[in-house]
Amino acid sequence: MTNFRFVRFGFVVISALMGLLLIEHPMIPVGWLRALVGAAAGALLVLLEAALHRIGRVSVRGFSAAVFGLLFGLIMAKLVSDAIGLLPLDVGTAGLIRVVLTWTFCYLGMAMALRGRDEFAVIIPYVRLARQDRGEEFYLIDTSAIIDGRLVDLCRTRFIEGRLVIPRFVLQELQTVADSTDPLKRSRGRRGLEVLNQLRELSTIDVRVHEEDLPHVAATDEKLVKLAQLLGTKIVTNDYNLNKVAQFQGVAVLNVNELAQALRPVVLPGETIEIRPIKEGKEAAQAVAYLDDGTMVVVENGRNLIGQRIRGVVTSVLQTSAGRMVFVRSEGQTTRQAHSSEHASDEKRGLLTGRG
Numbered sequence: 007m008t009n010f011r012f013v014r015f016g017f018v019v020i021s022a023l024m025g026l027l028l029i030e031h032p033m034i035p036v037g038w039l040r041a042l043v044g045a046a047a048g049a050l051l052v053l054l055e056a057a058l059h060r061i062g063r064v065s066v067r068g069f070s071a072a073v074f075g076l077l078f079g080l081i082m083a084k085l086v087s088d089a090i091g092l093l094p095l096d097v098g099t100a101g102l103i104r105v106v107l108t109w110t111f112c113y114l115g116m117a118m119a120l121r122g123r124d125e126f127a128v129i130i131p132y133v134r135l136a137r138q139d140r141g142e143e144f145y146l147i148d149t150s151a152i153i154d155g156r157l158v159d160l161c162r163t164r165f166i167e168g169r170l171v172i173p174r175f176v177l178q179e180l181q182t183v184a185d186s187t188d189p190l191k192r193s194r195g196r197r198g199l200e201v202l203n204q205l206r207e208l209s210t211i212d213v214r215v216h217e218e219d220l221p222h223v224a225a226t227d228e229k230l231v232k233l234a235q236l237l238g239t240k241i242v243t244n245d246y247n248l249n250k251v252a253q254f255q256g257v258a259v260l261n262v263n264e265l266a267q268a269l270r271p272v273v274l275p276g277e278t279i280e281i282r283p284i285k286e287g288k289e290a291a292q293a294v295a296y297l298d299d300g301t302m303v304v305v306e307n308g309r310n311l312i313g314q315r316i317r318g319v320v321t322s323v324l325q326t327s328a329g330r331m332v333f334v335r336s337e338g339q340t341t342r343q344a345h346s347s348e349h350a351s352d353e354k355r356g357l358l359t360g361r362g
Contacts (some may be wrong), residue, residue: 013072014052017113021048023110024105049114060135075119079112086111113254144169144214144233145260147242149179154199156262157242161211166260167230168241170205173233175219231257270299273332275321281334283312301334311336 020228087104088300095103118283147170151157160166179200184195206213223229227248234241240258243249252259283293283305293308305311305318318334325331 013116017052017109018045018048021045021051021109026108040279046129049120051110058117065088071119072116074110075115075117077115078119079115080108081113083108105179144171144237144239146171146173146216146230146237146239146241148230148241148245148248149176149178149183149198150244150248151242151262152176152180152201153194154244154262155197156202156266158201158204158208160262160265161208163264166212167210169214171214171237171239172202173216173219173230173343175229177215177228227251266299268303270330271297273320273323275320275322278317278337279303279320279332279334280315282315282319283308285312297332301330301332301335306333306337308334 022041022045022055026041062182063108083104090103090107091100145166145168147157149223151171157166161170180195180198182195183191184199186192202213205211218233220229220232223232228244229244230241230248231252234252234257235255240260241248241252242260242261242262245251246261246263249259249261249264249276279297281295281297283295284293286292286309287294287304290318291307291309293305294313295303295305297303305316308316308318317337319337320334322330322333323330324333
């Protein structure tokens, strides 16, 4: 912010010198008065720009953005001056207009470049470092996807290839979690750091740390969405809220949880599965088991089978907001019911024959 104040002050001083040297009007014969008019014009322009938008601090990347804005302002001033030069103006007036336009457009160009220095500084490095074939994809990784750990398996099996970009603010958030006083959070944070080291060891993945920050954006999720928009890439996350916010803003998201849900094996009514009931169900005589992928299995009349390894016949499958639920009946019970049905049919046929 101090650097930018210096730029503003310098612009006002130069405007005062311009007024002293260039303003030639019979109503302003005094030199200091001409300088005051020029300084007032420069200060007015500075106040107008500051009122439109609050400019943050100027760093090295801000200076490079300002140079880019200065060049853009010179080009615009040249174009506008040439257009005004077509008017029938005397040489002195045309020269004055040309100088004023040059300083005005240079200042506005620098101000706009400094305001958008994040976009300028973020995009340019990736233009320089990108591969020539443009076939390589890269992904922004969220803290939740790192802590989850399944990202390593996805990269190892080549479901995700290319470059993984870890923003610096994500690393800082992960380190904060690892240094937490809460044992559970500290364990999750350390696990995330171990996952990063495992990702670096994979030959199929190029892990990069993105150093640029977005100081005008406070929340980490908002920074990720903004950075993904600037880089034109996807976000890998497990966060449901981040998933929805990113999709609403047009950012593609790879949700590891959704992928796991999609890869769960599909069971159909009539199929046989092996399960081990481990606890009682909500309804009478029901028992609950789980498949290897975590799918809940409800065993009808299976309370007395808790702890045993059984084969169950799928009777129905229910899809809920929490996931998929499978209802089964023990294969032995199904066999007994079938025998009972056959026995009842035989008795019925016997009665019909006797009546005949």
